[in-house]
Amino acid sequence: MQTVSSTVRKAPRPRADALRNRERIVAAAREMFVEFGPEVPLDEIARRAGVGNATVYRHFPERDALVGEVVCSVIDRTAEAAERALTETGDAFEALSRFVHTAADERINALCPMVSSAFDRHHPDLQAARERVEHLIEVLMERARAAGQLRPDVGVGDLMVAVAQLSRPPAGTACLHVDRFAHRHLQLFLDGLRAPARSDLPGAATTMEDLRQA
Template sequence: MQTATPVQRRASRPRADALRNRERIVIAAREMFVEFGPDVPFDEIARRAGVGNATVYRNFPDRDALVREVVCSVMDRTSEVAEQALAEDTDPFEALERFAHAAADERVSALCPMLSGTFDKHHPDLEAARERIERLVQELMDRAKAAGTLRPDVGVGDLMVVVAQLSRPPAGTACFSVDRFVHRHLQLFLDGLRAPARSRLPGTAVTVEELRQA
C-alpha cells in the first residue's frame, strides 16, 4: 500500500483559516437562527460571519447541512459542560444545576423548530451528538439520585423538556430581552427536583424516547 507523502497529508487537512471561517459561519448562523428563525438568507449569515457567500456555500452546500452543523455544535458544547460537571468533585446536585443553566444559555431547544421539513433527524452526526448528551445527563442525574439529593421520580426527559421550554422564545421576537427570567424560573424548577420530594408527581418519569415520539 502506498503511503501518503507529507505534502499530500498537508493538502488533505483543512487550512487553519478555512477552519476558522467554518467556525465563524456556524456561530453566526446559530445567532441568526435563534433571533430570526431558520430561513435567514445565506448572504445575511455570510455578512455577520465576515466571509463571502461563496465561502458559506463551499462549507455548506445546502441549508440542511448548515442547520445540522449548528444543532450538532450546540449539543457538543452542552455535552462538554456536562463532562466538566461530572469531572469536578462537587455536590452531585450542584453539578446538575450547573449543567441545566449552561444548557439554557446554549438555547438548544430554540433550534428545535429547524428539525422539521426535509431535515434528516437520523443523520449519523446528529444521532451521535444526541446520544452523547443524553448519556451524560443520565449520568449526572443518576449521581444526584445516588447521593439522595435528587427526587427519584424524575427522568432525563423531565429535565430536558423544562430546559427546552425556558430556552425557546419564539424566533424573530426580542428573545434576548427575556434572558433575565430564564435562570430565575429554571432555578425554581430545579429546587422542585430536590429530595425529599414535597409532592407526588402525576404520571411517570419522562424518558428521552418519549420526547422523541411526542
C-alpha cells in the same frame, strides 16, 4: 512496482484560516437562527460572520447542511458542559444545576425544532451527538439521585422538557428579550427537583424515548 505506502495519500488537512472561517459561519448562523429562525438569508449570515458569500456556499452548499452543523454543534457544546459539570463540580446536585443553566445559555429550545423542519433527524451525526448528551445527562441525574439529592420520580425527558420550556421561546419570537427571566425560572424548577419531594407527581417519569415517540 508501487508500494502500498506510495499509492495511499492522506486527505489534506483543512487550512487554519478555512477552519476559522467555518467556525465563524457556524457561530453567526447559530446567533441568527435564534434571532430570526432558520430561513434567515445566507448572505446575512455571511455578513455577520465577516466572510464573503462564496465562502459560506463553499463550506455549506445547501442550507440544510448549515442547519445540521449548527444543531449538532449546540448539542456537542451542551455535552461538553455536562462533562465539565461532572469533572469540575464535587456536589452532585450542583453539577446538575450547573449543566441546566449552561444548557439554557446554548438556546436549545430555539434550535432543536429546526431538526424536524430543516434537517434529517436520523442523520448519523445528529444521532451520535444526541446519544452522547443523553448519556451524560443520565449520569448527572443518577449521581444526584444516588446522593439522595434528586427526587426519584423524574427522568431525563422531564428535565429536558423543562429546560426547553423555561429557558427560551422559539426562534424569532423576541427570545433575546426574555434572557433575564430564564435563569430565575430555571432555578425555581431546580429547587423543585430536590429530594425529599414535597408532592407526588402525576404519571410516570419521562424518558427521551417518550419524547421522540410523542
